[in-house]
Amino acid sequence: MSQNQDERAAQAGPWVIDTREIGHRAGSSRAYARSAPAPAGFGLDMIKVPEGEPVELDLLAESVVEGVLVSGTAVAHLSGECARCLDPISDEVEVEVRELFAYPDSATDTTSDDDEVERVVDDLIDLEPTVRDAMLLSLPSAPLCSPDCQGLCSGCGVKWAELAPDHTHETIDPRWAALRERFGGTEEEK
Template identity: 55%
Template sequence: MLDTASVGRRPGSMRAVHRVVTAPRRIGLDMIAVDEGADVDMDLRLEAVSEGVLVTGPVSAPVSGECSRCLEPFTDGVEIFLTELFAYPDSTTEATTDEGEVYIVEDDHVDLEPAVVDAVGLALPLQPLCSENCPGLCSECGIRLAIAGSEHSHDILDPRWAGLAAKFGMDPSPGTNRENTEASTGTEFEEK
């Protein structure tokens, strides 16, 4: 809650406010959020306008999440620029908007929590990544490709060819060599 009494109601009057508050609960999405108890840094300007108090300024906080590609936990930060009008009670703005569509100045105080929660939720990615070039997981064995190395591979026969390989008695498993193929099919390959 911020006290707006010192700003007054004369349009154009303003006051700068810097606050560091702790997040009262987890703020964000399923895979990435500002954790409960994290420091939220707000460097705001409160300005009286004809319909209420306009609150603007950067808000930043640390976030922790799980990478949507490799599923590893990571930490980062989020910074939003808050621009929100808090309408005076019985103002035209308050009277002409549906309940819950505009924030209200109550007893010369504004509650920033709902505005920050909404803005952070919109700023965070739906599919967070630990890094922009995260290679993710191997689709065959599930190992993290970032630690697997460039030599990581799997020799897998395309299932569409498995029936043909079986018809000619070829072993569809990896490691089948030319001699085994010649012996099982009874044919000889000509070198060219």
């Protein structure tokens, strides 16, 4: 790679691939192994890749007739909170990435809509939207600290796992409270 290509790739950042490194001849390819910092918004409300956390990319970029086919994996650490008990959780996500980035004026211009195919712009490929979308689709919308998490008691807010098995909060419908006062409660209370 020439010094100009090195400088251009460095300016573009770790999420960007310069397709001139691969060439436009179908069949040529190049492997990429790099770490890119996660931007803000790389996740969902309850679980996400923290901003700045490294996303490990192991990708192969292959030149094809219509553009560059990028395939491989992206791995990152997740942090968030359990949707039932709100305890902090951490996990790791690994996603498969496979996306065609079309060259300008390729056959894809006439065979697909603009939003169906990613594009090579000024010989550069921005991987961040593709990796972000793949990760977002793989994340649980309601992450759990464990599959059998019982959550919180709606009456006192304590975790069910920490409460006695007979824990209850008896509430009486105010419409029936007058009858309870008049007749002295239930048989169980006497």
